[in-house]
Amino acid sequence: MAEERLRVQVAGRELEVSHLDRVLWPGDGLTKADFIGYLLQVAPYLLPHLRDRPLVCTRYPDGAGAPGFYQKDAPAGTPPWVRTWPHRTREGRRIRFILADEPATLAWLGQQAAIEIHPWLSTIHHPHRPDWVVFDLDPGPRATFAMAVEVALLVRQVLAALELEGYPKTSGATGLHVFVPILPEHPYPVVTEFARRLAGVVERLRPALVTTVRAVAQRPPSSVYLDFLQNGLGKTLVTVYGPRPRPGAPVSMPVTWDELERGVDPGTFTLRTAPARLQQVGDLWALAEAGRRSLTPACRRLGLDVAAGRPLPSPV
DNA sequence: GCTATGA
């Protein structure tokens, strides 16, 4: 059977697709056609959260059961209408990051088998100043999702004491992400230091439940790893509504605190089920986007000298 | 999934 390439129109753009029957999620029977169809279905919800953010993709052309690879630089052959943003890394490397601002770009990423889409925490308008603080809650091998929820509620509580609001989403794997929408006022090092201190507070509240230690061997297997180090230039977490290359084709889904407290099963959010949920509950993440606040007062309360543009050593 | 490369 000859390889079939198809020219298709997507929202006014022309692109080529192929291998539409290739199974990307073995065991789930989900094909590349399903994947592209999903991306186009959720495009109205997804695109606003990707807009103007450099993307890092992980691609699985041979399916989620085979090795994938990261891609940052727009590959040769990228359609000319795909928007890119040239960036010079500290090491002087030039990277043309992909920006997704229209449905056709998502379809093209689907054709590229870019199963995971990871947007930066800052936009190209303020590349060095993030507009999210993120916490990645990862239950250890002997910990449960319910324990991750417990930790998320603690994070929420500490944020509330600082008059900040956190928004949770499932990670699409075993854990949770808590995102805090902030005004892009401070450079990454300040935000990282803020996150470090907040994580420290949470860890001290429940030392048996929470660990902030990076070395896997040193983490109690029954604790939840509270990772604040993803708050950095070029660091990313998987996008909201983004699928993962895991059995069941789970997606990272925003949830309400109420859903978490009621014990929602993160496994229910998949490529197959997410579109219906989006139709029913709408874009919960738009609420988060609408809630941006200054991080400055919270920094001050945690003893961070914001004016210096970088954290000062803790006065103790 | 696709291009650039070197044989």
Next chain:
DNA sequence: TCATAGCAACGCAGG
């Protein structure tokens, strides 16, 4: 003509 390599990245902590 064909097979294959490349496709990110880097600071930070612990040892």
Next chain:
DNA sequence: CCTGCG
């Protein structure tokens, strides 16, 4: 210094 980690 090297290594593991995300």
